Amino acid sequence: MARRKREDAIVHQKRIAEAAIKLFRTKDIDKTKMDEIATLAGYGKATLYVYFKNKQDIVTFLSYYSLTKLRDSILDAINIDDNQEHVFLGVCKSIEKYEKDYPEIFKMSLGNISENLDKESDWAKLTYEVGEEINKLIIGYLDDGVSQGIFTKIDNYYEEIFRIWGMIAGVILIANSKEDYLKGEGYFEKEGFLENSYKKIYKTLLFQK
Incomplete structure (x- = not known):
């Protein structure tokens, strides 16, 4: 069960990370906001913090x-x-x-x-x-x-x-x-x-x- 949860987490983390890199290309890392990453990845901002601090x-x-x-x-x-x-x-x-x-x-x-x-x-x-x-x-x-x-x-x-x-x-x-x-x-x-x-x-x- 723990392994399944870990695999699920990785799937979400990759999706979030891929959304982030798209924003970094156009806005740079410093100018990109967490809520923008959440929106592009298709998550609520609160959910984003489940996977990343x-x-x-x-x-x-x-x-x-x-x-x-x-x-x-x-x-x-x-x-x-x-x-x-x-x-x-x-x-x-x-x-x-x-x-x-x-x-x-x-x-x-x-x-x-x-x-x-x-x-x-x-x-x-x-x-x-x-x-x-x-x-x-x-x-x-x-x-x-x-x-x-x-x-x-x-x-x-x-x-x-x-x-x-x-x-x-x-x-x-x-x-x-x-x-x-x-x-x-x-x-x-x-x-x-x-x-x-x-x-x-x-x-x-x-x-x-």
Whole structure:
């Protein structure tokens, strides 16, 4: 019975969180009110507080929920192909979709995300754990490439992860902010720019003979 109630709670929490992220895209997190989230999600404001203590609690849940989706997508990319470049491009596409689906959470992830989380929430601990799972997946991928002699030796894997994440995030953000200008001027399409950028980032990992 307890398990059933827990599953039901998750269903409602996801529905509320998805409504919240839609509002965050247009109004930003700070300007979004709890009653607006409740209305869009189809709940009364009082019911909203059954599932979340406050708006920060919703943001904390969203951080966890969105990261689980990113983790699963990266895991699929790693398992679906044994070609290192194809896997890397799949990981990049996973991060690209993460930014598209959860832009405000993505931006938070580029800074000190813990500042925006409800540290007393169980979701905060789970967010950290899922983040570490993602790091381990990427480390395993990089280590495999080094072992095969495809990638150059990596002295500090966490440093390399941050470097790669920074480059991928950078090209995604610049592609979004300059999309209309680049398309209007006829220079190149966003999709092509991102694809070529991912391939160039991948080349920075390759072992140089």
